[in-house]
Amino acid sequence: MPTDDPLVLGGHKIASRLIMGTGGAGNLEILERALLASGTALTTVAMRRIDAASGTGVLDLLRRLGIEVLPNTAGCRTAAEAVFTARLAREALETDLVKLEVIADERTLLPDPIELLDAAEQLVDDGFTVLPYTNDDPVLARKLEGAGCAAVMPLGSPIGTGLGIRNPHNIAMIVEQTRVPVVLDAGIGTASEAAQAMELGCDAVLLATAVTRAGDPERMAHAMRLAVEAGRAAHGAGRIPRRYWATASSPDPDPGP
Amino acid sequence: MHVWINGERHELAVGASVLDALDALGAPRTGVAVAVDGEVIPRADWASARLAAAARIEVLTAVQGG
Known part of the structure; x- marks a missing residue:
């Protein structure tokens, strides 16, 4: 079996193509089991005011498990807010990685493309390795890549919906035109959708809710790990062309006596 | 002097860091x-x-999210 190339985001080599989120887990013990079962090497966190009760618990957990921390700018609605949050994250976590999220409204949680591109340009200039959560829009993806982002991370469907990949053709177009890694981020509901993202040629999948809110998060995390590996292998193997009519897979029958 | 830390009022010595x-x-x-x-x-x-005096200080850390 050929060994797979590592995922490279800017200067960071990431040993797993399944990037996890930590949001939605009932407690840190459930989260720990899920992260271990997922095999992830990179996991998102949000930046919020420190709370005396929880302290730096999530961070301590990720460090103990040897998982690299990916701070996000969740909750930010403008480029200015996102840039400020990214700078705080860099100070707190001593990483140049940032998952850039600039959300337009609470109902859809869709990215605001204008603020997103503005924030991406500022953060690239400031030396960040910028991983933008973006719409499944090939034009915006191209502009984000042009701005110097280290990856583009199009959504499959809105955050937390579990509706899977609503426009696979857009994802395929983004994959086709993009030289930096493409990470399918948001909307995954179950393992087949994670495999589909990889079969479409995405370089990685980022998901949280599908695992953390599953009936059995640890088991679903394991399923996602297998799905990402299977989809990656299938993409690399080259699927057969689709045909209209059947093609026999056994030799023609022998002539009768 | 008073300052605001994460939205709550605290008393600190003048010249506090x-x-x-x-x-x-x-x-x-x-x-x-x-x-x-x-x-x-x-x-x-x-x-x-x-x-x-009256500085507004925000202290943030990583929490579960994303």
Whole structure:
């Protein structure tokens, strides 16, 4: 079996193509089991005011498990807010990685493309390795890549919906035109959708809710790990062309006596 | 003098530093970031950066999310 190339985001080599989120887990013990079962090497966190009760618990957990921390700018609605949050994250976590999220409204949680591109340009200039959560829009993806982002991370469907990949053709177009890694981020509901993202040629999948809110998060995390590996292998193997009519897979029958 | 740390009023000595504000909150010195009046204060400046009366200090860390 050929060994797979590592995922490279800017200067960071990431040993797993399944990037996890930590949001939605009932407690840190459930989260720990899920992260271990997922095999992830990179996991998102949000930046919020420190709370005396929880302290730096999530961070301590990720460090103990040897998982690299990916701070996000969740909750930010403008480029200015996102840039400020990214700078705080860099100070707190001593990483140049940032998952850039600039959300337009609470109902859809869709990215605001204008603020997103503005924030991406500022953060690239400031030396960040910028991983933008973006719409499944090939034009915006191209502009984000042009701005110097280290990856583009199009959504499959809105955050937390579990509706899977609503426009696979857009994802395929983004994959086709993009030289930096493409990470399918948001909307995954179950393992087949994670495999589909990889079969479409995405370089990685980022998901949280599908695992953390599953009936059995640890088991679903394991399923996602297998799905990402299977989809990656299938993409690399080259699927057969689709045909209209059947093609026999056994030799023609022998002539009768 | 009084300052605001994460939205709550605290009394600190005149000339208090960012580190004094972290101590007032019982916050650790790793895994956190500090902004004063909307400006991120680099870790290297925490001991030397003096707080003004009524300063608004935000102390953030990583939480579950995304």
